[in-house]
Every structure is written in C-alpha cells, then in structure tokens.
Amino acid sequence: MAGHSKFKNIMHKKGRADAARSKLFSRLSKEITVAVKMGGGVTDPDMNPRLRLAIQNAKGQSMPKDNIQRAMNKGAGGDGEDYKEIRYEGYGPGGVAVIVECLTDNLNRSASNVRAAFTKFGGALGETGSVSFMFDRKGEIKYPFSAGSEDAVMEAAIEAGAEDVESDEEEGHTILCAFEDVGDVSKALEESLGEAESVNLIWKPQNLTPVDGEKAGTLMKLVGALEEDDDVQNVFANFDISDEEMEKLSA
Structure with missing residues (x-):
C-alpha cells in the first residue's frame, strides 16, 4: 500500500529499530512454530509450503539459524501455545x-x-x-534493488510466472503473483535471483x-x-x- 513502507522507515529513524527488530523476530518465530504445528509436525520445508515461506522470511530478515531451529522444534514437539x-x-x-x-x-x-x-x-x-x-489476495516477493536491473528482474519474474513487478531504488524490487502460485514463483525466482528478502501473502488494495x-x-x-x-x-x-x-x- 502506498506510504506503508515509508511509514515503517520513519519509525526506524525515530529510534525504534531495535525494538521493532525484536518484535519482528518474535512474529517470525510464531509463524514458523504455527507452520510446523499446522503441517502435522513436518519440519522439511520442501514438504511444508507454509514453513518454507516462513523460513524464507526469517532468513531474509537475518534471523539467526538457532532462533529458526528453536521455533521449528517448538512446533514439532507440540510445545507452546495453541495459536x-x-x-x-x-x-x-x-x-x-x-x-x-x-x-x-x-x-x-x-x-x-x-x-x-x-x-x-x-x-x-x-x-x-x-x-x-476492496482488496485482492496476492503473493508478494521482495528483493533488494541490488538483486539485478529492472529488466533482469522483470525477465526473471515473467519466466517464474509472476503477474507484476514494481522496482524502486529505495524499496527494491516487489514482485506480485497469484495467491496460490506464491510457492512455485518464489522457488523459481530463488533459482535465478537468489534468496528473497521476504515472501508474503498480502492483501493488495484495489x-x-x-x-x-x-x-x-x-x-x-x-x-x-x-x-x-x-x-x-x-x-x-x-x-x-x-x-x-x-x-x-x-x-
């Protein structure tokens, strides 16, 4: 949505970066735990699409591997809250x-x-x-602007089956795809552009x-x-x- 990313950047400039990062890691951990529990305890990302997306996001946000593993173990062991x-x-x-x-x-x-x-x-x-x-359910895959030129990223996105690409020097490359295709598209993009910064299911305003x-x-x-x-x-x-x-x- 217009302005939302800029709003988050402003919050970071106001000195909330550390607190925001801690909260982000907490949310990522929760999503990983839930993905494992809802996936029947499966911790193999290739066999658990939701977990794959959760791990991709965690890695994209530089979440330590130990944190990721702990969240997975928590879900596999059935420990913690019933979210x-x-x-x-x-x-x-x-x-x-x-x-x-x-x-x-x-x-x-x-x-x-x-x-x-x-x-x-x-x-x-x-x-x-x-x-x-008033919104469309979409898959959103983000890459830093350094991942490639606008033309190169556009070509990779088209080949991967994406619907649209928005490129900006500050916000990077934002690739949109159908909700149900996000797993396949993100996997194809990973082969051509490397790991994404984030892979999310979003509500895109019409x-x-x-x-x-x-x-x-x-x-x-x-x-x-x-x-x-x-x-x-x-x-x-x-x-x-x-x-x-x-x-x-x-x-």
Whole structure:
C-alpha cells in the first residue's frame, strides 16, 4: 500500500529499530512454530509450503539459524501455545479500509485490543468481509534493488510466472503473483535471483484512499498501535499519503 513502507522507515529513524527488530523476530518465530504445528509436525520445508515461506522470511530478515531451529522444534514437539488465526476488518480515519491479521492464543484478548485501538484513534471495527472485498489476495516477493536491473528482474519474474513487478531504488524490487502460485514463483525466482528478502501473502488494495493532515497523523497512530500488539502479525490498509505529508509526520 502506498506510504506503508515509508511509514515503517520513519519509525526506524525515530529510534525504534531495535525494538521493532525484536518484535519482528518474535512474529517470525510464531509463524514458523504455527507452520510446523499446522503441517502435522513436518519440519522439511520442501514438504511444508507454509514453513518454507516462513523460513524464507526469517532468513531474509537475518534471523539467526538457532532462533529458526528453536521455533521449528517448538512446533514439532507440540510445545507452546495453541495459536489460532483470525482476521479483523474495519475503517480508520478518513474512511481508510484496514485489515488486521492475528495469531493468538486468546481470541478475547485480541478482539478487545484491536477494537480498543480502532476506537482510540477514530476508527470503527466491522464484520469479517466488511472491507476485504476492496482488496485482492496476492503473493508478494521482495528483493533488494541490488538483486539485478529492472529488466533482469522483470525477465526473471515473467519466466517464474509472476503477474507484476514494481522496482524502486529505495524499496527494491516487489514482485506480485497469484495467491496460490506464491510457492512455485518464489522457488523459481530463488533459482535465478537468489534468496528473497521476504515472501508474503498480502492483501493488495484495489484502489487507494488519499489521506492528509490530522487524519493522516491519527491513521498512522492507529497502524502503529496495531503493529505493536503482540497478537498482530500483519496490518494492511488502502491509504495514500504523500511523501511531503509523511515527512511532516516524521518531524
């Protein structure tokens, strides 16, 4: 979504990098553990597609191998919490559609925390399906800009069966594919471009909602509050905030 990556960069510039990294590793570990448990205890990435994606993401974020192995062992041993997946949907300031994906061992806690964040920052939590129809479910594979020229990455993506490529010097190469093809496409790209920085299943907005001024600031507070919640794995929204507005928010 427009602006979201820039928002994360601003948070890092504000000195939250270490805390954000720790939280990121925690979320990656949780996903690996759940992938193993839901895969019947299978720890072979080639036999467990969800685990393969989780490990790719962990490696792309430089997560230590020991951390990855511990998370896998936890899932294989049936230890730890019994996590459940749940999705919340609603509207934020300015009528922006927001999707929140959680992995939680306490549904009541997650629902209460997500609802409280929406209420605090001028949003409204809706029913499941209330905004997801405005998004497309896609696979998103990210590579650093140094992975190759725009033409080279485009060619590799086409050969791998991807649908689209967006290249930017700051954000790198973002390759999009059909939701159900993400495993095959990421594997093919790995052979031609090497390991990806991340491989995710995302909700891509069909249209963007412009937001500025006070509403933009409040929206970013909502997104930040949601992303800081331990039960929240991902937040997607269809906002469009200009670079100039983002710079004001980072001041």
